[in-house]
Amino acid sequence: MKRDGDMMLSTPKIKSSGIIVEYDGKRALHGIDLDIYPNEVTALIGPSGCGKSTFLRCINRMNDVIDNCKVSGRLMIDDTDVYDPEIDVVELRARVGMVFQKPNPFPKSIYDNVAYGPRIHGLTENKDDMDRIVKKSLKRAGLWDEVSERLDDKALGLSGGQQQRLCIARAIAVNPDILLMDEPCSALDPIATSIIEELINELRERFTIVIVTHSMQQAARVSQKTGYFHLGNIIEYGETNDIFTRPQNEQTEAYISGRIG
């Protein structure tokens, strides 16, 4: 069930129409229709295996790397058909950054982690420009003050929360429009989680953010829209405030109030 209301007032950044995903012929998503709006955080919630991460990975075609995975339907980012055979997937993934559950910095220096994307995408050859990109990205990720004096240190020497913010800096260094986050705080302690959540709120001014989370409190805290997935369908999608106070669908109600797992 969807509530359109004021959603109709702005143009969606991401428009999913009838997206079906099959693994070895078995359906994981049954035709997802979902409009995701710019400069908002959209949280996808639902029990394990409901399809929320599968849907997230459709947005930047991460499912392409899985054997026997077939995606059909239409997924638009602005005017770009993501599943157009002509599309350059590397370019798409620069436009749609992703942050994963476990911080996964490269075994390189802090500087090189952030510079990696701009280098391979050829954003600049100039050292000064690269320094600026690295600094800007680390600042936006809220990490600059903690690492500015040790940019050549190994990234793996950072704490878990710092590593995750470094991964966010790495993702935004190539100037994406969209940030996908797949349970970005599940490996972090509550303090590091709060810092990331505050960062997500700041980042939404520049990016469209889609976050998959198992923590309903986190979805409630960081998002403006929430979609509830169950058994490969989107059951309810609407303003986060409505979903958590008066959901319209009984299944959503049961899930968010802890009545089904």
Added chain:
Amino acid sequence: MVEKKHIVTAFDEDLTTLNDMMARMGALAETQLFASTEALIARNPSDLDDIIKRDKELDDLEAVLNEKVIEIIALRAPRAVDLRRVIVALKVASTLERIGDLAKNIAKRNKVILDTTLKTQTLPSIRTMTSMVLKMLNQALDAYIDVDALTALNVMEADIEVDKLNTVVFQSLIEEMSYDPGQLKIGPHLLFVAKNIERIGDHITAIAEQIYFLHHGEMPDQDRPKADRSSSIALS
């Protein structure tokens, strides 16, 4: 509204405890209200002293219920209908405590009234008003436990008749006092007794509105007609 059980059974136990506390508060408020009017009819001042003393029990129950609500919010982070249930519990408990205060005030006034010779013809009407609000309270408490919005709407409707009867009692008491100045000793107290019962009706209506909110997630939007005209009645 039939709700499935929570995965965390302790959460269900907490909500059951909350309902039990509310049932105790409701039963006590009913008893206090019933006894305060019956003692007047039966001319039994000693019962009135018991009512005045017992009000503290209602205050104490409300304090315990408030603590339970805070504990549930802190430990269970209730959402959706669960969140509404605990917030509504807080408000309904506060309203029941106020109903208790009004019953105590009725008891105090009835003590003064019983010290004099009663000549008023309004006692049957006051008794009827009490019966009406008691029925409303009983229905509202059942509707709270069952989250029955339809019964809640009926309770709101019933308050109109209480308002009407209060207007009649007010008019009668004003007339009795104008014909017999001796009635001025107790007439004002009787006016307040009737007004307190009418106010209790309003409080029960507020409880019914909360039950509607508990069920639907929004307040009833109807403009409820007011039938208490006593505030615009003057001696002719």
